[in-house]
Amino acid sequence: MNRITRSGAGLRLEAITFAYPGGASMRFDLTVEASDTVAIMGPSGSGKSTLLSLIAGFEMPASGRIVIGGEDVTLLPPHRRPVSMIFQENNLFAHLTVAQNVGLGRSPSLRLTEEDRAAVADAIAHTGLAGKEKRLPQALSGGERQRVALARVLVRERPVLLLDEPFASLGPALADEMLDLIAALHREQGMTVLMATHDPRDAERFSRTLVFVEGGTISAIGPTQKFLSGHGPAAFDRYLGAHRALR
Numbered sequence: 001m002n003r004i005t006r007s008g009a010g011l012r013l014e015a016i017t018f019a020y021p022g023g024a025s026m027r028f029d030l031t032v033e034a035s036d037t038v039a040i041m042g043p044s045g046s047g048k049s050t051l052l053s054l055i056a057g058f059e060m061p062a063s064g065r066i067v068i069g070g071e072d073v074t075l076l077p078p079h080r081r082p083v084s085m086i087f088q089e090n091n092l093f094a095h096l097t098v099a100q101n102v103g104l105g106r107s108p109s110l111r112l113t114e115e116d117r118a119a120v121a122d123a124i125a126h127t128g129l130a131g132k133e134k135r136l137p138q139a140l141s142g143g144e145r146q147r148v149a150l151a152r153v154l155v156r157e158r159p160v161l162l163l164d165e166p167f168a169s170l171g172p173a174l175a176d177e178m179l180d181l182i183a184a185l186h187r188e189q190g191m192t193v194l195m196a197t198h199d200p201r202d203a204e205r206f207s208r209t210l211v212f213v214e215g216g217t218i219s220a221i222g223p224t225q226k227f228l229s230g231h232g233p234a235a236f237d238r239y240l241g242a243h244r245a246l247r
């Protein structure tokens with residue numbers, strides 16, 4: 001059944017510097033092993049989304065290098081990078097059906113070959129959307145819309161998946177369901193996954209490695225279990241304590 005095959009790519013950010021106009025300067029150094037699952041955590045405004053946007057190519061660094069799967073992608077536009085990204089919401093085109101939104105992952109003009117159509121059907125089945133192919137996004141639940149975004153990621157067959165708080169607009173049950181689905185796809189396909197999240201439960205359930213971002217830089221990286229069991233850096237414990245107090 002599985003026409004979707006993919007494996008992960010390693011990722012390296014070497015002395016990446018970046019600043020938004022008028023904003024503070026940020027600097028990122030990071031090495032991620034192929035097929036790792038990485039949670040990116042840190043205070044609001046610390047730079048988690050910016051880090052993902054730099055990897056995806058939506059923002060360009062002032063200096064430094066980004067290497068994915070051994071290829072220097074620093075100067076490549078987003079669509080030429082071996083990366084897919086899912087945002088918190090607004091991942092879909094409102095005027096296109098589920099099947100068309102997924103099909104865009106294969107061809108921006110929706111000129112699909114037989115093989116493309118088969119891949120779209122596979123991805124729709126994999127994400128539990130069979131029977132909903134002709135619906136428009138407005139006729140879907142929030143969780144189903146995120147599944148469509150995930151199905152599109154699957155047909156793109158990129159070895160790196162970036163998730164920017166993809167469950168933040170979903171209730172806890174749907175968020176868990178979506179996380180389980182991503183975990184299952186990861187087990188099957190081994191893509192490298194980086195996920196920005198504020199939720200330690202998501203990090204614990206899904207990630208092997210935790211990256212802690214503070215003040216525009218990565219201040220710590222290590223095994224998720226170690227960080228979440230209170231054996232990480234003191235700053236991370238303070239962040240978790242403050243985060244839990246807010247909830």
Ligand SMILES: Nc1ncnc2c1ncn2[C@@H]1O[C@H](COP(=O)(O)OP(=O)(O)OP(=O)(O)O)[C@@H](O)[C@H]1O
Pocket residue numbers: 020021023042043044045046047048049050051
């Ligand atoms: N397009 C932009 N233009 C100017 N400044 C921006 C822009 N996007 C983000 N910033 C600023 O850059 C800093 C880092 O933002 P970023 O969105 O990366 O943080 P974050 O850790 O993802 O935050 P959150 O957890 O709230 O989503 C913040 O101070 C933010 O205000």
